[in-house]
Amino acid sequence: MNFWQREETVSLDEKKAIQSERLSLTVNRVYKHVPFYRQKMKALGLKPEDIKSIDDLKHLPFTTKQDLRDYYPYGLFAAPMEEVVRIHASSGTTGQPTVVGYTKNDIAMWQDMIARCFTAYGITKNDIIQNAYGYGLFTGGLGCHHGAEHLGAAVIPISGGNTKKQIQLLQEFGSTVITCTPSYALYIGETMKNMGIDPRSTKLRVGVFGAEPWTEEMREQIESLFGIEAMDIYGLSEVLGPGVAFDCMKRAGLHINDDHFVPEVVDADTLEPLKSGESGELVFTMITKEALPLLRYRTRDITKLYTDKCECGRTLVRMDKVTGRSDDMLIIRGVNVFPSQIESIILKVAETAPHYVLIVDRVNNLDTLEVWVEAKEGLFSDAIKSLERVEKHITNELFSLLGLHVKVKLVEPRTIERSEGKAKRIIDKRKK
Numbered sequence: 001m002n003f004w005q006r007e008e009t010v011s012l013d014e015k016k017a018i019q020s021e022r023l024s025l026t027v028n029r030v031y032k033h034v035p036f037y038r039q040k041m042k043a044l045g046l047k048p049e050d051i052k053s054i055d056d057l058k059h060l061p062f063t064t065k066q067d068l069r070d071y072y073p074y075g076l077f078a079a080p081m082e083e084v085v086r087i088h089a090s091s092g093t094t095g096q097p098t099v100v101g102y103t104k105n106d107i108a109m110w111q112d113m114i115a116r117c118f119t120a121y122g123i124t125k126n127d128i129i130q131n132a133y134g135y136g137l138f139t140g141g142l143g144c145h146h147g148a149e150h151l152g153a154a155v156i157p158i159s160g161g162n163t164k165k166q167i168q169l170l171q172e173f174g175s176t177v178i179t180c181t182p183s184y185a186l187y188i189g190e191t192m193k194n195m196g197i198d199p200r201s202t203k204l205r206v207g208v209f210g211a212e213p214w215t216e217e218m219r220e221q222i223e224s225l226f227g228i229e230a231m232d233i234y235g236l237s238e239v240l241g242p243g244v245a246f247d248c249m250k251r252a253g254l255h256i257n258d259d260h261f262v263p264e265v266v267d268a269d270t271l272e273p274l275k276s277g278e279s280g281e282l283v284f285t286m287i288t289k290e291a292l293p294l295l296r297y298r299t300r301d302i303t304k305l306y307t308d309k310c311e312c313g314r315t316l317v318r319m320d321k322v323t324g325r326s327d328d329m330l331i332i333r334g335v336n337v338f339p340s341q342i343e344s345i346i347l348k349v350a351e352t353a354p355h356y357v358l359i360v361d362r363v364n365n366l367d368t369l370e371v372w373v374e375a376k377e378g379l380f381s382d383a384i385k386s387l388e389r390v391e392k393h394i395t396n397e398l399f400s401l402l403g404l405h406v407k408v409k410l411v412e413p414r415t416i417e418r419s420e421g422k423a424k425r426i427i428d429k430r431k432k
């Protein structure tokens with residue numbers, strides 16, 4: 001079977017009817033149970049009955065991460081605690097963590113969303129899934145775990161880290177699927193090579209990678225490293241966790257499970273909705289969640305939406321691969337730079353390894369950017385000229401892409417910190 005649920009392929013008219021009904025129920029729910037939304041809607045002169053169809057979405061108030069923080073921990077929950085069966089939280093690298101909750105129905109829906117994604121990747125109950133997303137407050141581990149079990153596959157709950165053990169299980173347990181961040185997959189592959197093990201020698205056939213931005217170039221590298229299909233899974237804790245969107249075998253963008261999470265792309269400054277194909281901030285309204293249904297949640301992720309039909313047969317709206325968050329956008333001497341743009345250049349250079357970090361600083365009131373990239377084994381023993389040649393090549397490529405002179409520094413192999421979860425690509429010395 002190609003699809004997990006019929007909702008993935010319904011006509012657009014039917015979808016609209018489903019979305020409209022669910023939105024209306026959700027608005028009633030939050031108006032009744034969440035004082036934050038009741039007040040916001042009253043301030044806008046809106047009553048629940050004013051929201052009749054999905055076209056009325058644009059009248060509803062936005063929700064931000066700050067709102068979740070202001071109502072920390074449970075202030076935006078729309079279900080009583082007796083109905084909540086699971087709590088997760090975002091890592092909270094900046095400030096307070098954000099807390100999210102799920103009812104039994106929410107968990108059941110989440111399992112179906114993961115099963116939809118995995119089915120689209122060609123994963124079946126015959127697969128053995130090595131789940132190397134972190135278990136715990138992070139949604140990646142448990143989210144994928146329950147969805148994979150729901151699909152009927154065998155899950156190995158190894159969690160993130162413990163790389164030697166990962167490799168041992170890959171070899172001995174016959175894992176056919178690995179789920180982890182793309183940066184961790186690279187790290188596992190590299191460690192295998194260092195141990196003299198061919199990463200292509202295992203039974204792996206599919207990787208389910210997400211939780212951080214990654215480029216098409218990174219996808220190619222991972223695919224050729226392991227000899228697998230590297231599939232993209234997108235999500236965020238505030239909306240669900242993994243399972244909000246996924247790419248299908250046509251790889252024409254990620255399908256959003258829009259019968260549960262209605263997407264909009266808005267201009268981040270004016271908050272005006274943008275048309276299909278225009279780039280802006282991704283916003284989600286959760287129309288089936290019970291514990292934490294957020295209205296127009298601003299993700300800070302930058303993407304475009306596509307409403308035309310996908311050859312795979314799904315009518316779920318598609319979005320571009322998320323290659324950056326507005327939070328990670330650097331403004332260097334007036335030029336907007338996303339780490340992923342730099343990644344796409346570096347990964348095409350034969351002499352460098354796919355490990356890099358961006359160092360941002362401020363000198364004489366001007367922002368400066370240095371790109372540190374690891375050279376491949378051997379380059380440092382070559383004449384100094386080789387290093388300079390590669391550095392100059394990357395500098396020129398970056399200049400033609402960004403119109404910006406960036407200092408590129410090749411560093412020795414294995415000097416840039418590896419990640420077992422989300423990679424840290426930016427070291428911002430301005431924030432000291």
Ligand code: DLL
Binds near residue numbers: 090212214
């Ligand atoms: O990272 C949920 C997840 C777990 C997704 C496992 C996929 C796999 P958070 O920790 O709340 O949740 O981080 C969400 O990570 O807003 C994006 O900026 C980024 N992100 C997640 N998936 C992708 C992806 C999980 N496939 C934030 N591509 C999001 C690009 C991604 N960025």
